[in-house]
Amino acid sequence: xxxxxxxxxxxxxxxxxxxxxxxxxxxxxxxxxxxxxxxxxxxxxxxxxxxxxxxxxxxxxxxxxxxxxxxxxxxxxxxxxxxxxxxxxxxxxxxxxxxxxxxxxxxxxxxxxxxxxxxxxxxxxxxxxxxxxxxxxxxxxxxxxxxxxxxxxxxxxxxxxxxxxxxxxxxxxxxxxxxxxxxxxxxxxxxxxxxxxxxxxxxxx
Amino acid sequence: xxxxxxxxxxxxxxxxxxxxxxxxxxxxxxxxxxxxxxxxxxxxxxxxxxxxxxxxxxxxxxxxxxxxxxxxxxxxxxxxxxxxxxxxxxxxxxxxxxxxxxxxxxxxxxxxxxxxxxxxxxxxxxxxxxxxxxxxxxxxxxxxxxxxxxxxxxxxxxxxxxxxxxxxxxxxxxxxxxxxxxxxxxxxxxxxxxxxxxxxxxxxx
Amino acid sequence: xxxxxxxxxxxxxxxxxxxxxxxxxxxxxxxxxxxxxxxxxxxxxxxxxxxxxxxxxxxxxxxxxxxxxxxxxxxxxxxxxxxxxxxxxxxxxxxxxxxxxxxxxxxxxxxxxxxxxxxxxxxxxxxxxxxxxxxxxxxxxxxxxxxxxxxxxxxxxxxxxxxxxxxxxxxxxxxxxxxxxxxxxxxxxxxxxxxxxxxxxxxxx
Amino acid sequence: xxxxxxxxxxxxxxxxxxxxxxxxxxxxxxxxxxxxxxxxxxxxxxxxxxxxxxxxxxxxxxxxxxxxxxxxxxxxxxxxxxxxxxxxxxxxxxxxxxxxxxxxxxxxxxxxxxxxxxxxxxxxxxxxxxxxxxxxxxxxxxxxxxxxxxxxxxxxxxxxxxxxxxxxxxxxxxxxxxxxxxxxxxxxxxxxxxxxxxxxxxxxx
DNA sequence: TATGAATGAGTGTTCATTCAT
DNA sequence: AATGAATGAACACTCATTCAT
Numbered sequence: 001x002x003x004x005x006x007x008x009x010x011x012x013x014x015x016x017x018x019x020x021x022x023x024x025x026x027x028x029x030x031x032x033x034x035x036x037x038x039x040x041x042x043x044x045x046x047x048x049x050x051x052x053x054x055x056x057x058x059x060x061x062x063x064x065x066x067x068x069x070x071x072x073x074x075x076x077x078x079x080x081x082x083x084x085x086x087x088x089x090x091x092x093x094x095x096x097x098x099x100x101x102x103x104x105x106x107x108x109x110x111x112x113x114x115x116x117x118x119x120x121x122x123x124x125x126x127x128x129x130x131x132x133x134x135x136x137x138x139x140x141x142x143x144x145x146x147x148x149x150x151x152x153x154x155x156x157x158x159x160x161x162x163x164x165x166x167x168x169x170x171x172x173x174x175x176x177x178x179x180x181x182x183x184x185x186x187x188x189x190x191x192x193x194x195x196x197x198x199x200x201x202x203x204x205x
Numbered sequence: 206x207x208x209x210x211x212x213x214x215x216x217x218x219x220x221x222x223x224x225x226x227x228x229x230x231x232x233x234x235x236x237x238x239x240x241x242x243x244x245x246x247x248x249x250x251x252x253x254x255x256x257x258x259x260x261x262x263x264x265x266x267x268x269x270x271x272x273x274x275x276x277x278x279x280x281x282x283x284x285x286x287x288x289x290x291x292x293x294x295x296x297x298x299x300x301x302x303x304x305x306x307x308x309x310x311x312x313x314x315x316x317x318x319x320x321x322x323x324x325x326x327x328x329x330x331x332x333x334x335x336x337x338x339x340x341x342x343x344x345x346x347x348x349x350x351x352x353x354x355x356x357x358x359x360x361x362x363x364x365x366x367x368x369x370x371x372x373x374x375x376x377x378x379x380x381x382x383x384x385x386x387x388x389x390x391x392x393x394x395x396x397x398x399x400x401x402x403x404x405x406x407x408x409x410x
Numbered sequence: 411x412x413x414x415x416x417x418x419x420x421x422x423x424x425x426x427x428x429x430x431x432x433x434x435x436x437x438x439x440x441x442x443x444x445x446x447x448x449x450x451x452x453x454x455x456x457x458x459x460x461x462x463x464x465x466x467x468x469x470x471x472x473x474x475x476x477x478x479x480x481x482x483x484x485x486x487x488x489x490x491x492x493x494x495x496x497x498x499x500x501x502x503x504x505x506x507x508x509x510x511x512x513x514x515x516x517x518x519x520x521x522x523x524x525x526x527x528x529x530x531x532x533x534x535x536x537x538x539x540x541x542x543x544x545x546x547x548x549x550x551x552x553x554x555x556x557x558x559x560x561x562x563x564x565x566x567x568x569x570x571x572x573x574x575x576x577x578x579x580x581x582x583x584x585x586x587x588x589x590x591x592x593x594x595x596x597x598x599x600x601x602x603x604x605x606x607x608x609x610x611x612x613x614x615x
Numbered sequence: 616x617x618x619x620x621x622x623x624x625x626x627x628x629x630x631x632x633x634x635x636x637x638x639x640x641x642x643x644x645x646x647x648x649x650x651x652x653x654x655x656x657x658x659x660x661x662x663x664x665x666x667x668x669x670x671x672x673x674x675x676x677x678x679x680x681x682x683x684x685x686x687x688x689x690x691x692x693x694x695x696x697x698x699x700x701x702x703x704x705x706x707x708x709x710x711x712x713x714x715x716x717x718x719x720x721x722x723x724x725x726x727x728x729x730x731x732x733x734x735x736x737x738x739x740x741x742x743x744x745x746x747x748x749x750x751x752x753x754x755x756x757x758x759x760x761x762x763x764x765x766x767x768x769x770x771x772x773x774x775x776x777x778x779x780x781x782x783x784x785x786x787x788x789x790x791x792x793x794x795x796x797x798x799x800x801x802x803x804x805x806x807x808x809x810x811x812x813x814x815x816x817x818x819x820x
Numbered sequence: 821t822a823t824g825a826a827t828g829a830g831t832g833t834t835c836a837t838t839c840a841t
Numbered sequence: 842a843a844t845g846a847a848t849g850a851a852c853a854c855t856c857a858t859t860c861a862t
Contacts, residue, residue: 035240445650
């Protein structure tokens with residue numbers, strides 16, 4: 001009924017808790033997978049009660065759905081080329097790759113999404129996000145086309161396949177950067193090698 | 206107690222059932238993920254009773270562990286260069302890539318393993334298999350070294366990073382070949398493009 | 411603290427809200443049963459907040475208790491013979507029956523009470539209302555006695571049992587009139603038949 | 616695989632447990648209503664584990680469905696006129712009434728069904744049983760018709776309405792016989808009075 | 821007085837695991 | 842060796858109740 005600082009503070013705390021739940025869910029889903037993560041643990045890590053979760057999200061599925069949308073949104077946002085990269089396709093490709101890796105290194109869950117984790121059984125859910133990945137691939141294709149036009153990239157490049165490959169490497173090393181598997185560390189040297197590899201593959205000789 | 210043909214036949218049937226369970230488990234884990242697969246369904250698909258499973262395997266975890274070891278063993282076996290590829294590093298790389306994709310296209314579960322599927326919660330388990338993946342990478346490194354020695358590959362190649370990258374692409378497209386996501390199909394054109402990318406990246410100019 | 415028209419108006423609105431809650435509770439309990447009705451829905455239908463309910467009623471049980479008392483009070487009030495029926499026992503019986511049916515047709519919840527709905531788990535609660543039902547039966551007995559005295563009813567009538575029977579039929583058809591089960595509709599013809607049955611059973615030959 | 620006394624004994628015990636669950640469910644549903652009865656309590660009263668219940672019944676709903684079907688089947692079975700009552704309509708009506716009361720006095724849950732307990736919210740479920748109640752009413756109508764033909768019952772009897780009324784009383788006192796409410800006991804005297812009332816209403820003068 | 825965000829005990833249900841046969 | 846009936850711990854989810862505002 002009453003609007004004002006009082007209602008505001010309450011609403012504010014409520015929103016803070018909602019965010020805490022989302023953050024905890026990102027961590028848990030990313031760490032334990034969908035089935036492995038329990039609502040109870042998510043709530044505990046968020047520092048709220050079991051039931052509060054259901055005031056914000058219809059059910060566990062819905063929570064995951066929202067988390068995924070947020071993560072993918074953040075990721076795609078990070079990938080968009082900066083203004084000064086517009087006319088330098090090679091740089092655009094390189095920076096996109098590096099930003100993606102950086103992003104994932106600090107963002108749980110995306111790896112699972114990118115690898116189409118069968119444990120998530122997310123057919124319906126991820127299809128919503130699939131469009132965004134497609135957009136990402138289209139973005140790369142666009143950069144490649146521009147590079148060809150400008151003569152910086154090979155004229156005979158198979159744009160579609162190359163975009164797929166680059167998009168794939170983007171996802172891969174981003175995922176591994178997060179997973180931080182000690183047996184397969186993603187060192188700066190490797191990152192540099194991959195960048196060189198990509199550019200070698202697309203650049204005109 | 207009894208030795209002879211009867212005991213032999215029994216043992217034989219027992220081994221056949223064990224294999225049936227392992228085959229069903231491969232399918233189920235690959236299709237449904239670890240948490241999604243139920244012991245009951247695995248037993249049913251194997252055509253045995255629920256309880257028999259526990260005569261061969263300590264528990265669900267153990268079953269997965271054995272399945273994974275087998276799958277990785279089969280995979281690595283398929284990757285080893287053929288005799289006639291020994292002295293042709295480029296061909297060896299290409300065939301290794303193509304064989305891996307073929308293998309995964311008909312082998313559920315490996316993709317999940319390769320992507321460190323968090324749904325599988327394989328931290329402890331995969332460490333056992335990690336050694337084999339490491340061996341795979343070493344194998345690639347060996348091919349690269351030979352190619353450099355023979356002058357077929359670039360002399361300034363970063364062997365370790367390149368091996369990592371190629372191993373990664375191996376896993377990626379193998380995984381995707383199995384997943385068969387309609388939104389991201391792995392067409393022959395893409396396979397060819399990836400092969401070309403790899404060879405472009407390592408070959409001497 | 412403050413006395414005057416403001417306090418009065420506040421108190422007035424408070425009472426109006428209390429009544430809104432009671433009305434909503436009648437509807438909900440009648441429609442959904444005790445366990446099926448939720449405090450949240452009752453509050454919503456009453457147009458008040460969840461918590462306000464607990465300012466007027468100790469808990470859900472208490473709310474039901476009050477609702478039941480009110481309903482039974484209204485019902486019994488409706489049953490009391492009118493002035494002009496005082497000396498005409500047959501008419502009194504008939505009108506009582508018809509009024510009860512009419513009352514229940516527009517009053518949820520009473521039917522559930524009348525049928526000792528186990529879903530309501532009313533053992534302790536209804537005992538409070540039982541006295542009123544007993545009063546109703548006594549009322550019928552009284553009418554029967556008067557009818558016997560006046561020679562309109564059979565002299566050998568088992569008053570207690572007959573009162574019980576009539577009270578029962580009262581409840582039955584009242585309940586059914588509300589339930590409005592399409593498979594067992596309470597038509598005017600049935601009402602008439604029941605009235606005739608009752609009068610046939612008690613009237614002197 | 617193996618059929619014989621061993622498998623038989625196991626199967627036998629299994630069936631015994633199934634029956635124990637059904638019996639416990641009858642008691643619990645009858646005593647506590649659908650929502651009030653918990654699966655845990657039913658299992659405990661049946662002396663089995665929580666989970667076993669779900670080997671026999673899909674879920675709580677299904678369990679109730681089966682229980683209801685059984686109860687109604689038993690009840691209707693009890694109501695069918697005996698051979699020697701065939702040509703004596705008055706006796707048939709009387710015995711039907713008395714048998715129904717006896718049946719319900721020892722059979723939990725039927726009362727709840729008969730009173731269309733809204734707490735059960737059984738629309739879909741009971742509709743299956745509604746047919747049986749309809750059959751019951753048809754049975755009474757048949758007896759009435761025969762009585763009219765034989766000249767034992769009033770020629771001007773409204774058969775449909777009378778059948779409804781008698782069916783209703785059948786249900787009522789059956790229900791009350793089970794509920795055994797101390798405030799409204801069903802004494803033999805009352806039973807006799809109701810029987811007399813019914814026969815008075817239908818018999819020719 | 822009035823709100824509704826927050827709680828947590830309790831529910832129905834699943835499923836890995838055991839064990840009598 | 843093999844079965845599958847039986848177990849019970851664990852899960853997602855609901856809802857009566859409380860309390861800071």
